[in-house]
Amino acid sequence: MTEVFLGREALGDGFPRHDLRRWYTQIFRGVYVPKNAVPTLDDRILGAWLTSDRRGVIAGVAASALHGADWVDAREPIEMLVSERRRQPGLVIRMDRYRPDEVTRVAGLPVTTPSRTAFDLGRHQPRALALGRLDALMRAAPFASADVQCLIDRYGPVRGVRQLRDLLPLVDAGAESLRESRLRLLLIDNGFTRPETQIEVSAAGGFTAVLDMGWRDLGLAVEYDGAHHQTERPQYLKDRRRMSMLAGLDWEVVTVINEDPPREVLARVYQAYLRRGGAEIDAMAWATRSFAPNRRFGRVGDAA
Template identity: 30%
Template sequence: MAELSNANSLAASQHWVLSRAQALGCGLSPAQIASLVRSRRWRRLRPGVYLARGDPAPSLAARVVAVQLAYGPRSVAVGPTAARLWRIQGLLPGPGYDHLHLSVAGRGSSRGGDGLRLHGWTVPPGEITMRGGIRLTTPARTLRDTVLCTDRHSAVSAIDSALYQGLVAPADLPALAEANAGRPGAPRSRPWWALADPRAQSTFESRLRLICVDAGIAPETLQYPVRDSTGAPVGYVDLAWPGRGVAAEADGTGPHTLPDALFGDRRRQNGIAVAPERLVLLRFAWRDLGRPAEIAAMIRAALRQGAAPAPRTAP
């Protein structure tokens, strides 16, 4: 049926979502739409908005498109939702993680029982862009909004991630913090901007670094290059106190658990162990983050006991 084919083609261009008005515009009748829903070939996501496939769990993009079709062109994805659409890391799954954060011009803030958070923020046109057919805030505005509605560790991790990906630059951060002045949550979040570091390569690294900062043992540097006796690079360590002969690695639960990665990590660790600097290498797993005092105590002990590093060999 040509009408259904047209409707599905349109839905495919919109993350497999389309509105009732769009379906009717493609030539489908109300009875045909009802039949598609009854047969579960289409799924109702919002009143008058459908997922044109039988997926049990629509993607984040599909859910956002559904809300934007329901609320019209004045709706824009903001805050944590925009951050996830930009693939900014740092926001951990948990209560509220899947809530959709949108701002709709002319509407106040509200919380829907369906996981929809509408914010009454004013978002000027210059801070709105398109990505994958979705209206969302620019990376800079996304960070400004996100830090206001999340915790310190998540906020700093998100800023780190945006910096590492080049979505914003370090020089932009003071102005972003200043632009938030006067907004609810701005006073508590203002110091967080200065804690960000573009060298952090993962949320784990960011959170581990903050534990060290809070314990008064901030790392001297990140992504520190370790070299062998010839000056050839052995590898990089995530956090380092090279002046005191100590380094720390954040071993995530993803790539680091794969066989090839485990083999590579072992070779790198062995190379670091015999390098001229004689670094004491500590390795932490994600579950260790739940025991920040133990992490701090272990690093402090290493800093006290670490041997004085040997002079570096010039590369």
């Protein structure tokens, strides 16, 4: 781990100010790392905590990462619960109320518990991203929906609680990327029955495939293909053989890529859904709070 420290404490211990300025750089106000270091997410989390004079509690996406959740970029803003606002780039201060039973320790730092982390993620993140973050947290550090509901009851009508109530029943640890979560939410928002995730399909001869999501009773799957599926030749050939085997088992797979507009995704899935015997959907929204009609399915920079 990179050396991360408060400059004033180093100076108080006799460290030369000239050396501090020459060999170290700030990642947060008053928090230093060596100039040749590339700060990791853990480094930035520690630095953010030091800015609070060690009184803050790491929360939100950073807390989920400390609990083991994937798909958190090293440059992600660090959220922290603290009693006084200290605005600076890369740091998000939440002056929300919390109680001692909502805080635990991870890697020596005070961090919101998984249930409190879920309570914050579902309220503060944009809707589609919030579901992805909740899925990732559930996958890494399972939390009970009842415990999150207790926090909803404890704090009442706070900011974002309506969105949290809406998303909580949809959380699924089977999602393997933020874009898969986003795709699943798009389908649910538009009237499809909730798809099952991580569907295992096996056949004689040892063939086994795990499908991102779909409807087992219809033999219909929907899969998100990341960039590596299209650019890596071995992966491309593997996918081709896999699709051929699935077709032989009477499975239909609708493949979605980043550049597909939501309306086009919905049209292709709905056609296949009806073709495989799914019920008609009376009124498809086509665009929702999370998915504008002219937006690509996944934004540049989203986790694959």
